[in-house]
Structure formats: structure tokens, C-alpha cells
Amino acid sequence: xxxxxxxxxMQKLYLIVPMAPLVGAMIAGLAGWALSRRxxxxxxxxxxxxxxxxxxxxxxxxxxxxxxxxxxxxxxSSGNVNFVVGFLIDPLSATMMMVVxxxxxxxxxxxxxxxHEDPGYKRxxxxxxxxxFAMLMLVMSNNFLQLFFGWEAVGLVSYLLIGFWYTRPTAxxxxxxxxxxxxxxxxxxxxxxxxxxxxxxxxxxxxxxSHAKTLSGNTIEIIPGLTWSLMSVICILLFxxxxxxxxxxxxxxxxxxxxEGPTPISALIHAATMVTAGIFMVARMxxxxxxxxxxxxxVMVIGAITxxxxxxxxxxxxxIKRVVAYxxxxxxxxxxxxxxxxxxxxxxxxxxxxAFFKAVLFLGAGSVIMAMHHEQDMRKMGGLAKYLPITYVxxxxxxxxxxxxxxxxxxxxxxxxxxxxxxxxxxxSGLAYTLALGGVLAGGFYSFRxxxxxxxxKERFADPQDPxxxxxxxxxxxxxxxxxxxxxxxxxxxGHSNKPHxxxxxxxxxxxxxxxxxxxxxxxxxxxxxGDYFSDSIYVDHRxxxxxxxxxxxxxxxxxxxxAFTALPFWLAITGGGIAYYLYIxxxxxxxxxxxxxxxxxxxxxxxxxxxxxxxxxxxxxxxxLGQAFWRGGDVLLIDGLLVNGSARVVGWFSRFxxxxxxxxxxxxxxxxxxxxxxxxxxxxxxxLP
Numbered sequence: 001x002x003x004x005x006x007x008x009x010m011q012k013l014y015l016i017v018p019m020a021p022l023v024g025a026m027i028a029g030l031a032g033w034a035l036s037r038r039x040x041x042x043x044x045x046x047x048x049x050x051x052x053x054x055x056x057x058x059x060x061x062x063x064x065x066x067x068x069x070x071x072x073x074x075x076x077s078s079g080n081v082n083f084v085v086g087f088l089i090d091p092l093s094a095t096m097m098m099v100v101x102x103x104x105x106x107x108x109x110x111x112x113x114x115x116h117e118d119p120g121y122k123r124x125x126x127x128x129x130x131x132x133f134a135m136l137m138l139v140m141s142n143n144f145l146q147l148f149f150g151w152e153a154v155g156l157v158s159y160l161l162i163g164f165w166y167t168r169p170t171a172x173x174x175x176x177x178x179x180x181x182x183x184x185x186x187x188x189x190x191x192x193x194x195x196x197x198x199x200x201x202x203x204x205x206x207x208x209x210s211h212a213k214t215l216s217g218n219t220i221e222i223i224p225g226l227t228w229s230l231m232s233v234i235c236i237l238l239f240x241x242x243x244x245x246x247x248x249x250x251x252x253x254x255x256x257x258x259x260e261g262p263t264p265i266s267a268l269i270h271a272a273t274m275v276t277a278g279i280f281m282v283a284r285m286x287x288x289x290x291x292x293x294x295x296x297x298x299v300m301v302i303g304a305i306t307x308x309x310x311x312x313x314x315x316x317x318x319x320i321k322r323v324v325a326y327x328x329x330x331x332x333x334x335x336x337x338x339x340x341x342x343x344x345x346x347x348x349x350x351x352x353x354x355a356f357f358k359a360v361l362f363l364g365a366g367s368v369i370m371a372m373h374h375e376q377d378m379r380k381m382g383g384l385a386k387y388l389p390i391t392y393v394x395x396x397x398x399x400x401x402x403x404x405x406x407x408x409x410x411x412x413x414x415x416x417x418x419x420x421x422x423x424x425x426x427x428x429s430g431l432a433y434t435l436a437l438g439g440v441l442a443g444g445f446y447s448f449r450x451x452x453x454x455x456x457x458k459e460r461f462a463d464p465q466d467p468x469x470x471x472x473x474x475x476x477x478x479x480x481x482x483x484x485x486x487x488x489x490x491x492x493x494x495g496h497s498n499k500p501h502x503x504x505x506x507x508x509x510x511x512x513x514x515x516x517x518x519x520x521x522x523x524x525x526x527x528x529x530x531g532d533y534f535s536d537s538i539y540v541d542h543r544x545x546x547x548x549x550x551x552x553x554x555x556x557x558x559x560x561x562x563x564a565f566t567a568l569p570f571w572l573a574i575t576g577g578g579i580a581y582y583l584y585i586x587x588x589x590x591x592x593x594x595x596x597x598x599x600x601x602x603x604x605x606x607x608x609x610x611x612x613x614x615x616x617x618x619x620x621x622x623x624x625x626l627g628q629a630f631w632r633g634g635d636v637l638l639i640d641g642l643l644v645n646g647s648a649r650v651v652g653w654f655s656r657f658x659x660x661x662x663x664x665x666x667x668x669x670x671x672x673x674x675x676x677x678x679x680x681x682x683x684x685x686x687x688x689l690p
Contacts, residue, residue: 068088106359199215213291235288245277270362324365357514384455412557420550
């Protein structure tokens with residue numbers, strides 16, 4: 001009997017949610033040749049509506065106290081172990097399903113306007129629907145095998161999307177870089193899953209979690225004589241996978257380059273899908289991570305480094321998409337710090353709020369790029385607020401949320417994370433708290449810098465002889481000369497003399513619909529973080545009481561907003577915004593002066609701390625040197641030189657020797673026969689003699 005026969009109506013709905021975008025992807029991809037451009041987006045958007053409707057129904061059902069943990073079918077059996085495909089539906093997965101399906105639907109609608117002239121229009125719709133399917137399979141999984149399938153599937157589709165414009169060398173470089181860097185993280189992730197299977201004998205979440213405490217005292221020798229806690233090794237290996245997918249230092253280098261893909265996929269990757277996979281995974285694995293303070297400390301330190309140092313890079317970027325990309329890296333660092341502080345619900349809450357305002361920032365940046373005729377350099381913008389009123393208002397809302405100012409969504413989640421770091425009992429929490437505050441100052445600056453630089457001030461695209469324009473042009477020329485000297489590509493588009501104008505409704509509608517939760521989604525913090533919203537989805541050990549302490553201090557949304565005005569994070573964010581206002585509105589001549597004065601610091605930040613250069617020299621260059629050594633020593637010398645050419649030389653030499661006996665003269669043959677007889681007689685006598 002088919003497994004579907006025994007499923008309830010709600011359980012069949014669980015299956016429909018991920019399958020709907022898969023069906024849309026298959027129709028648009030495989031039958032795209034027979035579909036018009038309109039039919040391609042109608043089909044994929046229809047199935048995304050089905051997906052969102054199903055996600056809403058599942059979410060409502062879960063809020064009524066229902067859930068599901070079961071297997072759909074057995075994929076393979078090996079001995080007593082079954083490898084299955086199944087779903088775990090609880091508040092954590094239901095929340096992720098809602099976020100992924102809603103943001104993805106908005107991106108689908110936005111794509112109609114953004115990609116309307118692209119020859120790969122139908123292919124793009126197929127890819128983004130497939131991306132949504134992969135992410136949903138990841139968040140709905142109830143076992144490590146299916147988790148790994150979704151994990152690798154989002155990586156594969158991201159490779160296709162980042163390199164969507166495959167005629168551009170920079171896009172090919174970016175998607176290859178993303179693919180290879182993620183393979184590094186995924187290798188650690190796979191080792192972690194292998195250890196789980198080795199010691200637990202199962203890949204089912206619930207079975208692993210239920211036996212985790214019994215194995216918490218086990219040790220493992222990675223290096224003979226050096227013992228490690230088994231749980232620490234498993235959790236660190238799993239987190240290495242998260243470092244790749246969620247772009248944490250030092251595996252973050254692929255994410256800014258992913259901007260080579262079309263803007264809609266930048267929004268989808270950064271807001272709701274691929275980069276949130278690592279955060280979700282660690283939250284799901286909380287019963288394992290709670291057994292290792294070493295792993296939690298490692299997670300917290302990595303998150304702190306990412307949050308602060310990536311925010312600094314965002315402050316010197318001029319490509320509008322790259323500013324938002326480094327902002328994403330910083331925000332992911334805050335989520336990771338929250339995971340390290342055992343504030344899992346706060347991390348997921350920031351994931352939830354961040355998805356909306358970051359999607360607005362990316363899609364708004366795309367709207368600006370469209371209006372500027374594919375120009376991405378903010379030094380060629382300015383004064384766009386009156387030309388793009390809807391884009392401006394929605395991006396301004398998102399910038400406030402991104403800076404963490406009340407009463408917008410980002411304030412509630414980011415402030416909770418910072419407070420959790422403050423009361424955390426881990427020894428590295430003081431460092432993390434300090435770097436988090438530094439990230440708030442930088443975050444306030446770069447968030448408002450986008451708004452003031454691109455939407456206010458002089459119209460630098462209009463009057464090329466204006467002093468402010470000339471100052472920006474001189475600054476840009478300096479940076480382009482620096483980039484050219486170091487082999488970088490700084491070509492972000494070409495200026496255009498036409499006046500910008502607001503984007504079509506298919507672009508503006510998603511911005512408006514996403515801006516609403518960017519304002520209001522944080523107001524549910526009471527139930528989401530301090531209530532029993534996640535119930536048994538997340539486990540926190542009594543040794544890590546950060547959220548319990550904050551719960552006692554939480555008295556509602558309004559008191560939290562009022563209290564923010566006397567808190568340090570608020571004033572740091574305001575200070576950052578004030579500096580941006582002074583530099584880009586009151587004194588637009590100063591950034592170029594400061595940039596020249598702080599040339600060494602700016603160069604370090606523009607070089608991204610030299611990590612890309614180091615990776616190119618050490619890993620890429622080292623791999624090339626190693627490959628060349630194998631080629632010269634293995635291929636040329638051993639295989640070609642010794643085995644192929646060497647064997648040919650031996651055969652040639654032996655042939656020349658034997659040829660001397662094939663002379664055609666009878667006396668030579670008679671001599672050879674006599675010589676052979678003498679040899680045979682000698683051997684015979686030797687064997688017969690005692």
C-alpha cells in the first residue's frame with residue numbers, strides 16, 4: 001500500500017508545500033520551450049501561492065497545538081538501518097516555512113519587472129522555484145539524510161543562480177567561488193553527520209536527541225593521545241557546515257561575490273533561504289549544542305568576529321548591493337552570537353525579522369539599479385528620493401530596522417541578542433558583547449549611509465560639473481586606480497543621462513508588502529522569544545540561563561521601546577546615523593578627505609582584510625602549484641616519461657637486440673642453436689649433480 005494512503009489530509013498538505021514549487025520549476029524549466037514568458041511566470045507564481053497557502057494552513061495548525069513527525073517513505077535499507085524521507089512539523093519548521101514561502105513569492109513577483117528583458121527569463125523562474133523547494137525540504141526534514149539533501153541542493157541551485165549570467169567572467173568566478181567555499185564547510189558538516197551515525201546508529205533527529213545525554217561523557221581521539229569530547233567534536237563539525245552556508249568568518253568570502261547574480265536572487269539568498277540554513281540547523285540541533293560549552297564558545301566567537309568586522313567593510317563600500325551584502329554578513333553574525341549564548345529563540349527571531357527588512361533593502365537596491373540604468377555605484381546617484389518615492393520610503397523603513405532602532409522589527413530582535421550576550425555565562429561573552437556594540441555603531445552608519453548617499457544630496461547623475469559630483473568622481477577615480485593596480489574589477493555599470501523614474505508596480509508591490517512586516521513583525525517578541533512559542537522545538541540547558549534572565553526583565557513591548565531610549569545600543573545606532581548625516585548631507589566634501597587621511601585603514605577594509613588575496617595566493621595558488629608538481633612529477637616524469645615512453649624505449653632496445661639474431665644467414669642460426677643446446681645441457685647437469 002502506498003504511504004500516501006495512510007496520510008491524513010493535513011499530512012498530505014505537508015507534502016504539497018515543498019512539492020508545489022518543484023512542480024512549477026519543472027514546468028518552467030523542462031517545458032519552457034513551449035511556454036511564453038508570461039505563462040512561465042504565471043505557472044511558477046501560481047504554485048508559489050499554493051506553497052504559501054499551504055504554509056499558512058500548516059502554521060495555523062501548529063499554533064493549535066498540532067504537529068507531525070513521521071516518515072514518508074523508505075529510500076534505502078542497509079542492515080537494520082533505514083534511510084528515510086520524512087517531515088518534522090513543529091513551531092520552528094512552521095515559522096521557517098512561512099518566511100521562506102512568503103519572501104520567495106515576493107521575489108517571484110518582483111522578478112517579472114526586474115528580469116522582463118532578460119533572455120533567460122523562463123530559466124530564472126525555474127531556478128528560483130527550485131531553490132525554494134530545496135530550502136523547504138531542508139527545514140521540514142526529520143533526519144540528517146534529508147537535511148543533507150536540502151543542504152546540498154540549495155548549494156547547487158545557488159551555483160546556478162549566482163552564475164546565471166554565464167557569459168560574464170566575474171559571474172563564473174563568483175559561482176565557482178561560492179561552490180568551492182561551501183564544499184569546505186560541507187566537508188565538516190558531512191563528517192559531523194558521519195560521527196552521529198557512527199555513535200548513535202541512526203540519523204533520525206528524535207532518536208539522536210533522546211540519546212545525546214547518555215553519550216555526552218564520551219571522548220574521541222582525533223590525534224592519537226589527544227582526547228576530545230565527542231559532543232564538542234560533533235557540534236563543531238556541524239557548525240563548520242553552518243559557517244559555509246551562513247557565511248561566517250573565514251568562510252564568508254563567497255557571499256559578497258554572489259552579488260554577480262541578478263538582484264532577485266541576491267534577496268532570496270540573503271533574506272530567507274541559503275544563508276539562514278546554518279542558523280536554522282544550529283537551532284534545530286540545540287539538544288546537542290547545549291551539551292558542549294566549548295562548541296557554544298566557538299560559535300559565539302565566530303559570530304562576534306563576523307558581526308563586527310564585516311560591518312566595518314560595509315562602511316567603505318560604494319556598490320549599493322555590496323553594502324547590503326556585508327550588512328547581511330554582520331546580521332548573520334548577530335544570529336550566530338545568539339546561538340552561542342543559547343538564545344536560540346532570539347536567533348530565530350532575528351532571522352524572522354531580518355528576512356523582511358533585508359529583502360526590502362535588496363529589492364529596493366534593485367529598483368534603484370533599474371532606475372539608474374544598471375548603475376550600482378552610489379557615487380553616481382544622489383537626490384533619488386523625489387524620483388523614486390516608493391522605493392525611498394520602503395528602503396528608509398528597512399534601513400531603520402536594519403540599524404536596530406525602535407519601534408521597527410530589527411530593534412526587538414537585535415536588542416534582545418545584545419542583552420543575551422551581556423548576561424551570558426560563557427567566558428567569551430564579554431568579548432562578544434563588546435564587538436556586538438561596535439557592530440551597532442557601524443550598522444547605524446552604513447544603514448543610513450545608503451539612504452543619505454543614494455537618495456539625498458546632489459543629483460550626481462545630473463550635473464557632472466557640480467563640486468560635490470567632482471569630489472565623488474575624484475574619490476571614485478582613486479578607488480578605481482587602486483582596484484586596477486590590484487587586479488580588481490570595479491565596473492559597476494555605466495552612467496546614463498536620462499532622469500530616473502519609479503519602478504513598475506510588480507517591483508513596488510513586493511517592496512510595500514515586505515515593508516509592513518519590516519515595521520511590525522518585531523512586536524510579537526513576547527510570545528516568540530519569552531513565551532512558550534517554540535515549546536519542545538528548542539532545548540536550553542539550565543546552565544545557560546540568558547533568556548530566562550531576560551524573560552524576568554521583559555514587561556511588554558511598550559516598556560521595551562521606552563527603555564531603549566536609555567540603553568547604549570540605541571545611542572550607538574543614533575550616533576552612527578548622525579555621522580552618516582553629517583558626512584553625506586551636511587559636509588559631502590569630507591568623506592574624500594577622511595578617506596585620504598585614513599588611507600591605510602580604508603585600504604585594509606577595501607581589501608577585505610586581505611582574505612581574498614590570501615585565499616587566492618595560498619589555496620588557489622597552492623593548489624595550482626601542487627597540481628603543477630603532480631603534472632611534472634606524476635604525469636610528465638612517471639606516466640609519460642617512465643611508463644609510456646620508458647616502456648616504448650625498452651621495447652625498442654630489446655627489438656634492436658633481438659633483430660641482430662634475425663640476420664638471414666644459416667651460420668648465425670646454427671650458432672644460436674648450438675649456444676641454446678649448451679645452455680640447456682648446462683642447466684640439466686646443474687640440476688642432476690648432487
